[in-house]
Amino acid sequence: MDTVNHIICEKRSYTRDFNSHHHEFGQFLFPLKGSLDIHTKWQEINLNSDYCFYIPPKIEHSYRSIDRNEFLVLDIPIQYLPDDTSDMYIRLDEKWTSIRYLLLEEAKNQENLSSLVNLTRYVTDKIQTTNPTSIEYIHKHYKESIRLETLASIERYHPVYYSSWFKKKMGKSPKAYITELRLKEAKHLLISTKWSMSEISEELRFENSSSFTRWFVKFEGISPQKYRILNNG
CATH class of the missing domain: 2.60.120.280 (Regulatory protein AraC)
Structure with missing residues (x-):
């Protein structure tokens, strides 16, 4: 020592x-x-x-x-x-x-x-x-599919350790953190653009507008269409 x-x-x-x-x-x-x-x-x-x-x-x-x-x-x-x-x-x-x-x-x-x-x-x-470098990576690539192993390799951590390290540093799991970023972007696009659900789902890398809608309802409790109406006055 x-x-x-x-x-x-x-x-x-x-x-x-x-x-x-x-x-x-x-x-x-x-x-x-x-x-x-x-x-x-x-x-x-x-x-x-x-x-x-x-x-x-x-x-x-x-x-x-x-x-x-x-x-x-x-x-x-x-x-x-x-x-x-x-x-x-x-x-x-x-x-x-x-x-x-x-x-x-x-x-x-x-x-x-x-x-x-x-x-x-x-x-x-x-x-x-x-x-940390892996969090910068998340902010650049959160619209894409990101594997835990990819994030762990960026920090040169073993994957089994990376999740606990990330939660200690950011207060939530990598999956929850990425979901939060995607939701924030989805809400921004719903309010600030007139894009269709298909266009927004494509921007956020969903397979189609239906999968985007199901995902949005799961986390927000309402459909993206209704969210847009309520927040556009």
């Missing part, structure tokens, strides 16, 4: 042999060169230059790198972290690439730690406001 009392931001390399431990602080890993195999109880990740990874306190994990490697590592003492965080496998989009660049600059300048503290507070705020 490792502990830190102050923020550490530095470059590190890892060996070919698996090592296992957990620590009493949060840790961000940003690949700079090569890749890193990380195994937790429910995940097996090959962390490459397209992603970064956040490991919460007390999570047992094994790690190794079989190639030449270099990582930017940010160790965050628990006093800087939200009360409850979960691991995050994050695509290095423009925002997170910029964060990595700023952290690299701070790693070069160890004399003024106030800037690193401020940047770390910004990073930990993003832990709370950034949607």
Whole structure:
């Protein structure tokens, strides 16, 4: 078990042999060169230059790198972290690439730690406001058929664990969350457009308007036609 009392931001390399431990602080890993195999109880990740990874306190994990490697590592003492965080496998989009660049600059300048503290507070705020990759996927593809296994693979979780992880984070099951998004879109289309039931059912990827109507009645208790009349005054 490792502990830190102050923020550490530095470059590190890892060996070919698996090592296992957990620590009493949060840790961000940003690949700079090569890749890193990380195994937790429910995940097996090959962390490459397209992603970064956040490991919460007390999570047992094994790690190794079989190639030449270099990582930017940010160790965050628990006093800087939200009360409850979960691991995050994050695509290095423009925002997170910029964060990595700023952290690299701070790693070069160890004399003024106030800037690193401020940047770390910004990073930990993003832990709370950034949607995990699988939830972003749901928001882009909720009109389609989405398998639980697909969502679990995005987070590199075993499917048996993904459902409980999702419910803890979002307060409902993946199926209920997707249904809620589809219902919201269905209501929006019923109120804001003059589309026919066939057009709306096609937009939401139902087989036909009858299956859409049965689905809508199941969750709303009234038909979509009646919902449109009641909400269009």
